[in-house]
Amino acid sequence: MNIKDFLNNSYKLNHSIQAKKEILNTIEENISITTDTSLLKKLKDEHKKLKNAINDEIRTQMKAIELIEKVEDAILRSVLEYKYICCLNVEAIADKLHYSTRHIVRMHSKAVEELKKYYKSA
Numbered sequence: 001m002n003i004k005d006f007l008n009n010s011y012k013l014n015h016s017i018q019a020k021k022e023i024l025n026t027i028e029e030n031i032s033i034t035t036d037t038s039l040l041k042k043l044k045d046e047h048k049k050l051k052n053a054i055n056d057e058i059r060t061q062m063k064a065i066e067l068i069e070k071v072e073d074a075i076l077r078s079v080l081e082y083k084y085i086c087c088l089n090v091e092a093i094a095d096k097l098h099y100s101t102r103h104i105v106r107m108h109s110k111a112v113e114e115l116k117k118y119y120k121s122a
Helices: 003-033 037-068 074-085 090-097 101-119
Strands: none
Touching (some): 003 074, 037 074, 037 101, 074 101, 090 101
16 A cells, blocks of 8 residues: 555545444434334444444544654645545645645645655554
8 A cells, every 4th residue: 555545545534434423323312212122232232333443443544643743844744634634625725724726736745755754664
């Protein structure tokens, strides 16, 4: 897996975590209203599985966060954090950082290049 695949995986994990949180909320609502004991057991088992899956995904995502933190330049680090952790697109990042989208793309490339030296040892 190259650095871009690694970072894109973090991006995907963020979406997966958010989806699982929504499912957890639904299960919790159903647990609070059901009176069927066999259904309640199934809901609680599924709730536990989802929480464990979320924990595993968060652990994996933390590796990306730790890698991104190694980028010394604060702006370059912010570009990576906004893109891969906060799941913002280039336009939103440009708006937040007050740069053009073209400049954000250039900074992103530079930041990814900088991360390559750390990724091999990660």
